[in-house]
Amino acid sequence: MNYYLIGSGKMASFLARCLQAANTPAKGIFARNKEQAAAIAAQTGVSLMDHLTDIPDEPCTMCLICVPDAAIETVAGQTGQKQHSIMVHTSGNTDITALGRYAVHYGCLWPIASITANSKPLTEPIPVCLDASDSDTLEELRATAEKCFPQVVVADPK
Numbered sequence: 001m002n003y004y005l006i007g008s009g010k011m012a013s014f015l016a017r018c019l020q021a022a023n024t025p026a027k028g029i030f031a032r033n034k035e036q037a038a039a040i041a042a043q044t045g046v047s048l049m050d051h052l053t054d055i056p057d058e059p060c061t062m063c064l065i066c067v068p069d070a071a072i073e074t075v076a077g078q079t080g081q082k083q084h085s086i087m088v089h090t091s092g093n094t095d096i097t098a099l100g101r102y103a104v105h106y107g108c109l110w111p112i113a114s115i116t117a118n119s120k121p122l123t124e125p126i127p128v129c130l131d132a133s134d135s136d137t138l139e140e141l142r143a144t145a146e147k148c149f150p151q152v153v154v155a156d157p158k
Helices: 011-020 034-046 071-076 135-148
Strands: 002-006 028-030 061-065 081-089 103-111 127-132 151-154
Touching: 002 011, 002 034, 011 028, 011 135, 028 034, 061 071, 071 081, 081 135, 103 135, 127 135, 135 151
Parallel strands: 002 028, 002 061, 061 081, 081 103, 127 151
Antiparallel strands: 103 127
């Protein structure tokens, strides 16, 4: 799986470090705050991206949107329509259908804990909750989550 991160806050930094620690580093990061994104890129070896539309739409690609809840749909729309890749947000407060207009395959990966600047990947028992648009996407999301989180819970859609 090729991972791309959008955002430069605590969640994006944490996931970049998680993926790196799991030997599956992200391929690229994009953020409005270029300075913070460059710091994450330098720390984790991730390529800094100039445009959201640089995220490829191909199988085995996951776009992790790590931005404030109010910006999720706007950012998703700016990535361009995704037919093959998986678009994921990290909010526990935003329904996954917010991504449905922009991607065929989409979901949510929500750590059920406050992520801080000092949160340590793979060493803290942070559980994560998943939800996805379909069973194949859920399995890809679960495989990703299990690389970074010791406890993975699938949301009950009811």
